[in-house]
Amino acid sequence: MKQVIGMVMLVLAITGCQTRPQSALFDDLGGMTGIENIVDGFLVRLGSDPRIAAHFIDVDPVRFREKLIEQFCAESGGGCEYTGDSMKDSHAGMNVTHTDFNALVEDLIAAMEAEDVSVSAQNRLLKRLAPMSKDIIE
Numbered sequence: 607m608k609q610v611i612g613m614v615m616l617v618l619a620i621t622g623c624q625t626r627p628q629s630a631l632f633d634d635l636g637g638m639t640g641i642e643n644i645v646d647g648f649l650v651r652l653g654s655d656p657r658i659a660a661h662f663i664d665v666d667p668v669r670f671r672e673k674l675i676e677q678f679c680a681e682s683g684g685g686c687e688y689t690g691d692s693m694k695d696s697h698a699g700m701n702v703t704h705t706d707f708n709a710l711v712e713d714l715i716a717a718m719e720a721e722d723v724s725v726s727a728q729n730r731l732l733k734r735l736a737p738m739s740k741d742i743i744e
């Protein structure tokens with residue numbers, strides 16, 4: 607019996623018994639540190655992308671960063687709560703086009719590439735974000 611309990615504990619230790627719910631995607635993005643690094647790289651790219659940078663000139667960078675981190679964490683199953691405005695409200699009146707949206711997605715892909723996120727994990731995050739386009743593009 608002792609040996610069985612020992613084995614069970616060993617398996618739990620190896621597989622990592624998490625105290626908060628986390629998904630494979632959250633882990634594949636590098637956990638919270640990975641998501642923070644992705645968002646930081648993403649923000650730098652958005653701000654220097656001549657196709658869409660103008661949209662972000664008056665944005666509060668601290669809030670935007672915080673909400674994006676929460677959103678990516680929540681969408682990837684990392685157990686965060688997204689506390690920002692809805693995608694419809696936060697993009698209302700911005701006249702975001704399909705071309706703008708695609709440019710932003712390219713910047714996000716580049717930020718994930720820079721953090722060595724696998725293509726599979728990139729696609730899984732993008733798949734979660736893609737349906738938001740209906741609330742963002744006018």
Ligand code: HEM
Pocket residue numbers: 658661662665666669670673674677689690691692696697702706707708710735736738739742
């Ligand atoms: C999948 C695509 C997108 C996602 C997931 C996304 C996500 C977000 C999030 C989480 C916020 C913060 C909301 C808040 O402050 O409560 C935000 C705000 C904002 N987004 Fe997006 N966004 C996307 C596409 C775009 C595009 C294509 C543009 C323009 C080119 C854009 C421009 C902005 C701007 C300017 C703000 C700041 C609004 C403000 O502070 O009033 N977003 N977005």
